[in-house]
Every structure is written in C-alpha cells, then in structure tokens.
Amino acid sequence: MIKKDLTRTDRHHKKGVNSVRENIIVFAFFLFLSFVFWYLNSLSKDLEADIRYPVTYINPPKNKVVDENLPSRLYLYMKGPGFSMLKLKMSGNRSPVVVDFSKVPYKPLHDDESSSTTYYLITSGMIPDLNSQLKSICKISAVKPDTLFFTFNQTE
Numbered sequence: 001m002i003k004k005d006l007t008r009t010d011r012h013h014k015k016g017v018n019s020v021r022e023n024i025i026v027f028a029f030f031l032f033l034s035f036v037f038w039y040l041n042s043l044s045k046d047l048e049a050d051i052r053y054p055v056t057y058i059n060p061p062k063n064k065v066v067d068e069n070l071p072s073r074l075y076l077y078m079k080g081p082g083f084s085m086l087k088l089k090m091s092g093n094r095s096p097v098v099v100d101f102s103k104v105p106y107k108p109l110h111d112d113e114s115s116s117t118t119y120y121l122i123t124s125g126m127i128p129d130l131n132s133q134l135k136s137i138c139k140i141s142a143v144k145p146d147t148l149f150f151t152f153n154q155t156e
Helices: 010-043 082-091 123-134
Strands: 046-058 064-066 073-081 097-100 118-122 139-144 147-154
Touching: 010 082, 046 082, 073 082, 097 123, 118 123, 123 139
Parallel strands: 046 097
Antiparallel strands: 046 073, 064 147, 073 139, 118 147
16 A cells, blocks of 8 residues: 555555566567567578588598698588578587588699699589588588699608
8 A cells, every 4th residue: 555655655666566577478489489489480581691511521542641721611502491501510520511521523733743742622612522522402602712722741
C-alpha cells in the first residue's frame, strides 16, 4: 500500500521490479529465437563466401624438398547453399586439401630451367581438383593467392 508520505512500500516495489525482469527475460528469449530462425532461413539460400581452408603439399620432385614459404591456408571463394558453406567452414580445420606436385603444372620462374630454383603455380588451374577433393555441393569460383611462388631445395 501507499504510506502517508505517498511512497510505495518495499513489497510493491519489488513486485514491480520482478515483473520488469521477467518481461526482459521473455523478450530476450524470443529475440534469440527469432535470430535462430532468421539464420536458418538465410542458410537455405545460395550464398557466396570466402573460406580460409588448410592445404598440404605432397610429392615434390625426387631428391627435392619444398621450401617453407608456401602458405598453409588458401582463400577459396565459393558459391553454394548456406548449409554446405557452414559445413565446410566447420570442417575446414580437420581435412586439408592436397596439392600434389606430380599432378599440378608448376613452371620455372625464368626460361632457363636448369639455373632456376624458383617456380610458380597458377592456382586457378587447380580449381577442378580442389572441387573434387572437397566433395561438396559448393563450387570454388576463385582461389587466392592466384599464384604460388616456391623453391625446391636439394635433400641431403
């Protein structure tokens, strides 16, 4: 009730505060629920995204080792359903794509192949192989960096 000096009693004040807290909790729950439904709806559409994906390099030429300057991750620009994109982003840390030097067309940086130890590889030529390795509905539209520069060092 109201006291003679026209202030609320503590009991009525606490009841009002608890009601406001309950309303805020209910509002926050439904706001979160609407966000979840919006996100699921957006994943059902075709999206374009870039995914930073791990890569490993295998089969260098005989008696040679690839230097450490090659990137351990490539940016794959992809297009496909949102659910597939999410799956790729989540599995990207576990299963790297493989660049097999015996199958990719790398070239020496200079025309004279015997004196050159620096080579380059154009990544757009690897797109069909990378698509088959991903085994996803999503398709790669580009790979960054577009050119990989590397050297082969002799093994002892």
